[in-house]
Amino acid sequence: MCAFEHHNSLSIGYVALKKSQNSLERRCRRLPRRTMAAVPSRFLLVTGPPGVGKTTLVMRVFETLRGSHPNLNIRGFYTREVREGGERIGFEVVTLDGRTGPLSSCKVSRERMRHNEGIFQPSRKIRPEGIEPGSWMFDEFKNFCNLDILTHTIAFWFFCSPESVRWPTVGKYKVDVASLESLAVPELQVKEETDLFIIDEVGKMELFSSAFFPAVMRVIESNIPVLATIPIPRQGRDIPGVARLRNHPGAAVFTLDTGNRDTMRDTICSQLRSLLQKR
Template identity: 60%
Template sequence: MNTTPIVVAVVGVLLVTGPPGVGKTTLIVKVFETLKSSNPNLKIQGFYISEVRQGGERVGFQVVTLDGRTAPLASSIISSPESLRWPTVGKYKVDVASFESLAVPELQVREDTDLFVIDEVGKMELFGSSFFPAVLRVLESNVPVLASVPIPKVGRDIPAG
């Protein structure tokens, strides 16, 4: 199995792809940090997804904006009445409303935006109705994009919708 992220470039769009745990988010965060430190006036919008751990075990994921705000994306330990209606991916319940309330505004196209960072466009993120249209607007804006798209572990398929 390939243990290195694959980078695909299309005019104005740089996609990082690979199976879970290969380092896509790590690469994107390092690129963002390097760009921001070398050019503090650069206007970069977007978010990345980080793991939530308890006692050394991964129990979920959160969305993190590039200015440090966070919101839950998915959890294996939440059990509220509303979470019973949330979609699931494996052992995780996906908090679509929380994710979209923080991530989608970060994808609003503005005149002064130099770069969009979208980590990631994956199954959990695509459950909502607002996220994918926001990503399409970003892609149509001609603002450069750095994004990650996961590929499934061997033997698994990503559903087409």
């Protein structure tokens, strides 16, 4: 065989091999899409800007499913505004069976603070010597602790007054951690008879509770469908706990806006019905 014929034979073989490789790659790329379509995610996350209607959407989905499947065992909670004279003064937690409790308020009475005093018992000496409120070191540490929720929580435990530890603040609101843990956290107990969990929401206020996020993770790692809401990143920065949920490999994230609310509800209802039929 001459050199030209040998080179031509190698070229033909290379082209055939390349075609076979491309065909295999196309088949492999198609396989995950078919698998994902056949097995929809059981962890549904709704996100969107404040006031867009995340809670309204979740409650409409809940009412739709309860209307079509009255025997479903749905556990969880949602949050709603508390208003006084047209002004929002806080938020409250509402369980799906109708029980309510305060989540946060800008009008927390001293009596309520004293009532919850026995629940959190941090040491009176919780600031290292030399770092006192008003000092430059204290101010520098507070600026550093604005980075994320973890350092913010550390700041409360080590540098703030005992009252601030029991009643952390988000903006003008004081968060009632004890109320959240006594009402919402028990609703997140994983039980075999539960068909669906609804969690509205996993946000900055809720994450001040050391018991809340582990309870959420146990729910997600169970085999029970979950519908939850999370806030959007603020100024491009996500709360670490929220980011962990958003990036969870089993999560399907739905971004809500004013133009897709109706279609989003139908999509989520359809996906949950499909999941519930397989249980």
